[in-house]
Amino acid sequence: MEESQQTSNTNPSYWESVGIAGLIFGILVFVLGLIITYITINSEPTGSMFSPMQFVGVLVCLIGAFGGMLATWHYAREYDVAFTLGTGALIGLFTGIAVTLINILLSQGWHLIDPKMTQHLINHTVANIKASDMGDQQKQQTIDMMAKSLKNRNSIGTQLLWGLPMYGVLNLLTGMIGAKIFSKKEEDNF
Amino acid sequence: METQKFGLYLFITGLLFFIIITALGGGLFGQTAPYYVQWQHKLFYGLCHQNPSRSFWINGQPMAVCSRCLGIYTGFALCWLLLPVLSIFTAEKKLIQKVALGIIFINIIDVVGNLFGFWQNTLVSRLVLGWLMGWSAGLFFMGDFFKITIKSIGNHHGRITADVKH
Numbered sequence: 001m002e003e004s005q006q007t008s009n010t011n012p013s014y015w016e017s018v019g020i021a022g023l024i025f026g027i028l029v030f031v032l033g034l035i036i037t038y039i040t041i042n043s044e045p046t047g048s049m050f051s052p053m054q055f056v057g058v059l060v061c062l063i064g065a066f067g068g069m070l071a072t073w074h075y076a077r078e079y080d081v082a083f084t085l086g087t088g089a090l091i092g093l094f095t096g097i098a099v100t101l102i103n104i105l106l107s108q109g110w111h112l113i114d115p116k117m118t119q120h121l122i123n124h125t126v127a128n129i130k131a132s133d134m135g136d137q138q139k140q141q142t143i144d145m146m147a148k149s150l151k152n153r154n155s156i157g158t159q160l161l162w163g164l165p166m167y168g169v170l171n172l173l174t175g176m177i178g179a180k181i182f183s184k185k186e187e188d189n190f
Numbered sequence: 191m192e193t194q195k196f197g198l199y200l201f202i203t204g205l206l207f208f209i210i211i212t213a214l215g216g217g218l219f220g221q222t223a224p225y226y227v228q229w230q231h232k233l234f235y236g237l238c239h240q241n242p243s244r245s246f247w248i249n250g251q252p253m254a255v256c257s258r259c260l261g262i263y264t265g266f267a268l269c270w271l272l273l274p275v276l277s278i279f280t281a282e283k284k285l286i287q288k289v290a291l292g293i294i295f296i297n298i299i300d301v302v303g304n305l306f307g308f309w310q311n312t313l314v315s316r317l318v319l320g321w322l323m324g325w326s327a328g329l330f331f332m333g334d335f336f337k338i339t340i341k342s343i344g345n346h347h348g349r350i351t352a353d354v355k356h
Contacts, residue, residue: 062259145227146226149227162233166209169209180283181283181330
């Protein structure tokens, strides 16, 4: 037990791996989100709540959850060390946080490049709802809610609130799986 | 049965409970607001396409994740909960890796085949394939948290025997 504690205490820092994986997946998640947004903006309103263009999302389901696995792979490969499941979980958790923060940073930066993107998305959503077969009152309620939701989505607080928990938890899990797969040797205290 | 890192096991169990409850969507809580403004959908936004036509529905509301993602989460969670029982088996890490990679490959083929119209998958087929993927990921943790040792004595020393009182 003392030996394993000593091993984990003397392991090199994992922050470089967290940073690299967080950066790669943060950019990946941001770019995919951007592609889906612009495809949606440039599509014809169909009246359907789910744009057929969002089908692109089917191909990238859960992709943002694999940052933890990349980070543990990099850590194991770079330093050729054994590390515990708990360390893998921590690496994954921090990578999930990094993915969220980088995604937010890039999103905020993009609004300086294209400040009208959100308004175009709202306009498209409104046109889409108007093309649907809802009643007038329901249409107006839906438009109000969607517009409010899309505007809120741009605030840093909202992005942190909705991004951190799931990216953190799912990357934590993939970090643990990565520790099992890539760690130099499995620790077994039984 | 021996245990180790039991705190971590319980912590992950709690997280999985949270994920499953959230993934089931607003219908579970009888929420009446449109699904796209519900907190469950917002939490999974960016992680799943959340297409209502590709999701199961509860109480007139689509779940917060598609059927394949639901399968992944429930498959992993069930395997995780059964780890104490599964610990009587042993499996090579490489074998589990091959099984997991094979199932991921089948899922990719299913997505691509459906995308190009070679076949039409269904809610249930996507759920099952996702479930297998989650289950295979859970298998990586066999023997990490629990270990069952069968001790034989006397003439049966070294053999697996029934639990007979001498």
